[in-house]
Amino acid sequence: YLDGQKRFTSDIAHELCTPLARMQLSLGVLEQQAKPSPDTINDLRDEVQQMSSMVDELLDFSRAQMSPDKVELETIDLAIIAEEVVEREGATTATIDIKPGTKARANPHLLRRAVGNVVRNAMRHAQGKGILIHAISSADHVELMIDDSGPGIPEEHLPHIFEPFYRVDSARTREDGGIGLGLAIVGTCMEGCRGSASCENLPKQLGGGLRVLLSLPHP
Incomplete structure (x- = not known):
């Protein structure tokens, strides 16, 4: 547990230091300019937005970690x-x-957040191709599936x-966004x-892609 906490703290420090360093550099440039260039201001604005997104992602992760026995x-x-998420x-x-009428037991706020994160991930990797959201129901659980064409x-x-902070592509570009918590x-x-x-x-002969399965208790 302690090792995990240390790794968590180290990862947070690393992730937040990068945009902070860029912001400090941009501010240094601004201080040397009588009239700051629009590009410098835009770069600084982008860094602030990136840090804001990181903090939001961390807060979402923290809130989602609430004890299950406290979730209604x-x-x-x-x-x-x-439909709401799309x-x-x-x-x-x-x-x-x-x-219509396919139902499951869940917390609506947590489920919307989960489906929203999966759909955003699918949109990012499908690159404009199709996304399919479907479900199957069995005697004891319901599976909500999101398929992309990436x-x-x-x-x-x-x-x-x-897993927290896990990224398939270790190259962390500004375009990718996020810190591996989605x-x-x-x-x-x-x-x-x-x-x-x-x-x-998904099988390549059927077009390939990734399927995320969200399994929920049956009503």
Whole structure:
């Protein structure tokens, strides 16, 4: 536990130091200019936005880690949740194929956050291609599935993508954004809903891509 906390603190320090250093450099440039250039101001604004996104992501992760016994569950219509998330995220390439009345037990706030993070991840990697949101129901659980049309993930990374700060691509570019907590938040939200999250690559002969499975208790 202590090793995990130390690693967590180290990762946070590393992630926040990078944009801080860039901001300090930009401020130094501003101090030397009688009339700051628009490019310098825009660069500084981008760094502030990046840090703000990091803090928001950390707060989301912290909130999602609340004790499951303090999370209230209710019966939720999955089609309605999917529609709300798709509209909120502007996922214009997403198709929802969930039978009306397909329900599960979950906390609506945590489930929306989990589905939203998965959809954003799918949009980023599908690069404008289709996203499919569908569900299957069994006697004891319901699986909500989000399929993208991206390149998928190397098999050796699949068991780890819901771990905090884990990134398949170690090259951290400003365009990628985030600090590797998006899918960790998904996993933690699902635990709060008494469910689980997993993923698998789709067969290449069917077009490939990644499928994220959110398993929830049956009503």
